[in-house]
Amino acid sequence: MEIKEKLLIVGCGKLGQKIGNLLSKKFEIIGVKRKKTNTDSHFHIMELDIFNNEFTKTINSINPDYVIYAVAADKQTEDSYRDAYVNGLRVTIDAVLPCQNTKHFFFISSSRVYGQQTDEIMSEFTKPLPNDFGGRALLDGELLLKNTTLSSTTLRLSGIYGNTRSHMLRLAINPEDWPGCNRWTNRIHEDDICCFIFFLLDKIKVTPLEPLYLLTDNTPVPIYDVLNWIRMELNLIKYEKISKEKQDGKRLISKIIPGLNFDFKYSDYRNGYSSIVDYNKRIKL
Numbered sequence: 001m002e003i004k005e006k007l008l009i010v011g012c013g014k015l016g017q018k019i020g021n022l023l024s025k026k027f028e029i030i031g032v033k034r035k036k037t038n039t040d041s042h043f044h045i046m047e048l049d050i051f052n053n054e055f056t057k058t059i060n061s062i063n064p065d066y067v068i069y070a071v072a073a074d075k076q077t078e079d080s081y082r083d084a085y086v087n088g089l090r091v092t093i094d095a096v097l098p099c100q101n102t103k104h105f106f107f108i109s110s111s112r113v114y115g116q117q118t119d120e121i122m123s124e125f126t127k128p129l130p131n132d133f134g135g136r137a138l139l140d141g142e143l144l145l146k147n148t149t150l151s152s153t154t155l156r157l158s159g160i161y162g163n164t165r166s167h168m169l170r171l172a173i174n175p176e177d178w179p180g181c182n183r184w185t186n187r188i189h190e191d192d193i194c195c196f197i198f199f200l201l202d203k204i205k206v207t208p209l210e211p212l213y214l215l216t217d218n219t220p221v222p223i224y225d226v227l228n229w230i231r232m233e234l235n236l237i238k239y240e241k242i243s244k245e246k247q248d249g250k251r252l253i254s255k256i257i258p259g260l261n262f263d264f265k266y267s268d269y270r271n272g273y274s275s276i277v278d279y280n281k282r283i284k285l
Contacts, residue, residue: 004028006101007201008064010050010092011071015108015160015190017041019068022194023201030062050088059095066201067096070108073134081137085109089141093148104204105145105152106197111186111216113139113156117248123255124156124214146211153200153209155193158216158252161272162190163279172230175239178223182241184249185223186216189266199262210256218258219268220251226269233277 007027009016020029021042029043032055036047048055050071069092073084089107096102114122115131130136142154161168171177193215200209228238266272 005065006030006062007066007068008032008059008062009068009070010088011069011108012041012045013070013072014164015072015193016068016070017045018162018190019070019194019197022198026198026201027066030064032058050091051083055091056095059092060098063099063101064096065101066104066106067092067102068106068108068197073137076134078133078137081134082140085137085141086144089144093145093150096150097148103151104209105150106200107141107145107152107154109138109142109154109156110134111156111158111214111250111252113142114250114252117250119251121220121251121253123253124210124212125255142212152211154212155197156212156214157193158186158188158214160190160193161187161276163276165190166276166280168226168273169230169234169276169280172227172234173236175227175241178227178239178241180244181249182222182224182243182247184220184247184251185226186220186250186252187226187269187272188215188217189264189272192217192264192266195265196257196262199260203260213256214252214254215257216252216254217264217266217268217272218253220253221269222247223249226273229270230273230277233274 004027007023007029009020009031012031012033020031024043031045032048033045034049036045071084071088073080112135113128113130115135116129128139130139145152224241
C-alpha cells in the first residue's frame, strides 16, 4: 500500500477545504480549523485554535511534509488582520521549524499588498506599496516567512470567485448598487487556485519553486464590463452607467505563470462567470 505524504492545511475555510478536497487524491490531508462548522471536506479536520497551547505540540506530532497556511481574517480590523497574517503565521512557522519532514511551506496572501493606484501593469516584480492595514499585515506576513529558514512560496491571490461566491451575480442584477467608479478589477477562479497548487506540488519534485507567484487570470478589466457580461448571461439588458470618477484600481498580470506548463481552466471572466451562471441556474432547478 502506497504511503501518502502528509499535507497540513492551517485554515480550512471555503478555500482551504476546496484545496484539501482536490489534493486528498494525492496526499494525506490534515486540516486545522478554529471552529469545525459547516465543513464539506473529504479529509480530516481538527478543531484547534492556532493560539491554543496544544497547537505546536499537535503540529510537531503530525510532522507534515508540506504546509499550506490559508488562514483568513475574521473581521475587517487591523487586529484581526495581524492575528491572521502575522501573529498566527509566526506561531505556525515556529511550530513547523522543528519538524524534520517538512519540505515546503505555502502562504496564501493577497494582491491587497499592492496599494498603489497606477495605470501601469503590476506583477511579481513590482514592489508592493500597501495603503491600508490589511495590505500592510499581508506584506508583513510575506516578509516574515521569507526571512525564515523554511523553503517557502507565497501565493498572492487576486479577487477570488467561484460557483458558491455569488456577490457579483447579485450586484449585476441590482445596478443601483454598482460602485460609482468603473475601477479596474482582477480575478482568479477558486478552481484554478487549487489546480495551480496541485501543479506546484508536482513541479517541486523536479525543480525548485519561485518564492512568489501572483495568481491572477491576467485579464484585468473594468468592473462595469464584468457586471454587464454577467447581465448578458442572465438574459438582462446592458446597463449604461457613467463612472462618476476617473477610472482607478490596479491592473495585475503574472510575469511568471505564463512561462510555466500550466493552463487556466478559466482564463478570463467571460468563461468563469458563464460557468457560474450555469451552475446557479442548475441548483435552482
